[in-house]
Amino acid sequence: MKYIDEFQNPELARRLLDDIHATVTRPWALMEVCGGQTHTIIRHGIDQLLPEQVELIHGPGCPVCVTPLEVIDKALEIASRPDVVFCSFGDMLRVPGTGRDLFQVRSEGGDVRVVYSPLDALRIAQENPGREVVFFGIGFETTAPPNAMTVYQARKLGIRNFSLLVSHVRVPPAIEAIMRSPSCRVQGFLAAGHVCSVMGMGEYPELAARHRVPIVVTGFEPLDILEGVRRAVRQLERGEHTVDNAYARAVRPEGNPAALAMLEDVFEVTDRAWRGIGVIPDSGWRLSSRYREYDAEHRFSVTGINTLEPAECRSGEVLQGLLKPHECEAFGTLCTPRSPLGATMVSSEGACAAYYLYRRLELTPARTAVSPEASPVA
């Protein structure tokens, strides 16, 4: 656990920053793909310390943010059923569906439980054979393997009252889609290290070559981010565009074979809608036909969902890196973590929430400060 301190060392950070400052000669726009990286950048004020020429654009890598409204509404519908125990990771409970969230379903009598592992949900199913237990399986390549493992275990143990509401998404097709957007400004990527620790790096060389962008596999501590920026900027300044692993302590090029085998067995690739963005081909997983009976959507045949989307929210553009959170007119006024318009303001990894929580001082002083005359300053 010494690792955490070491990767937040201010002196080492200063050296990396000096190197980046010395390297940069032109403006560059880098996208950090993962919401966890966004969180670290904003929380530690890293973007304030980089040269002005280096712009960090926040990518779509927050699993909570990109889960489609329709799936949230399906979760709310299933969780409301009296025979269901609905299990979820904590941060999904506050994400608004159409008109309410899982916290409200719970306050209305729904049995919604926060679990910390999908295997906890499976245990609840074993202990409650007379009830249907549903686990909300969302997230990127990081959470998909344990969820796959849970379904595998359920079948192996003959547990029939368990199912998965699946909305898993894959990163490389999202990078592809971002690069194909006509208004894309991204010149280099900080790829999500934990995604690569599962999947390996095999999908990236073709992406880097096709779009002529450097892709640097990057971790999540402050020094990881700075090292990722340093390597990406070096490549850009030299006109290079290769895949570089700056997270070698966790990522092997081949990934995690056991996790990959589990994914292969339980899931199959499918088109998937991303909240605020739309459908990206081949960008998701669903349960394969062999595991159909464990698919909550199939089991509960949730239909007739009418989603309702507010027109003011521009988080689709934020997720694409086309708009900074504070450039949205609703930011900090109509839209706050207390009453969010969109999921990017709800999730702690969402770019809008990160800006609101950590950046309000310089972004919206007029909205938040009271006049000096009003304060009892001596």
Place this chain on the structure above:
Amino acid sequence: MPETAPHTTALDITGWTCPAPLRDRPRVVMGHGGGGALSAELVQHLFAPAFGGEVLAQLGDSAAVTLGGVRLAFSTDSYVVRPLFFPGGGIGDLAVNGTVNDLAMSGARAAYLSCGFILEEGVEMSVVARVAEALGAAARAAGVEVATGDTKVVEAGHGDGVYINTAGIGLIPAGVDLRPQRVVPGDVVIVSGEIGLHGVAILSVRDGLEFGVDIESDCAALGGLVQAMLAVTPDLHVLRDPTRGGLAASLNEIAAASGTGVVIQEGRVPVPAAVGNACAILGLDPLYVANEGKLVAFVPREHADAVLDAMRAHPLGRHAAVIGEAVADHPGMVVARTGLGGTRVVDLPIGEQLPRIC
């Protein structure tokens, strides 16, 4: 642009919107008890208008009232912790120390407590006895007498075994006036020790999240520490014990009520390694994690060194540290200077902190 690969389509953001309407909350949700913005809203917009009264409007940890010419601190709190026993304490000592500490934040030494038990049908009597013994022992250690009480039993399934409500009164010494309105720019912010211990200790034994850390709750009565501080100077400006919502919530409450800004140096906030590591794994921020035996003090600059020395000489304040100051800039807002040299806003939490997905 490169040629379109067959498996992708170009994205067009024209007309894109994000879903999710504005909401209200027709029913109580867990966040209303989380000590953050939802809790504050419930109190300020529902309870306070319904109850009326000038004393309640102070909205401090305890109320300062004058009765028969005597200044009293008066406070109540309810304890609904799960599990009932945790490393470093249990619901019994928590029920004493929590209320004693609320009184101490007014500068008062607690004198008498009431104790209301709400028991769930079927809970083992040995559990009730263990809780009661711990409660009595904590009261004796804090120098406070349980003077009155009440017991109710609810049907099985309508409680978590044991709920406790305590209320307490104590005398506020002459010359002591602790309230956020007395905070001025230049005041030094001192925290009495390492933060986050109680919240992480509870999480470490909570069902589904057990993780093997050698960490105990900091549950303790702070009356003695406060008296040691007041012995140096009665001119402390404000004290708070950062329980639910953690240090961040207390600092925000003081900033909002005082109309000053607060700046803290993140690197100076004492965070034990085990707390920091557990928070890193769970995606929590130690500044928002609950404590049960810590206080944060705003002290006039000229008294700060002496008060700090007095705190460090007390067993419950030996890790006391100066973490920041009150400022005239950004009134009502708490800002942290990060270890790397950046800045960030430390906001009032909304409800409960929720562990992240990954």
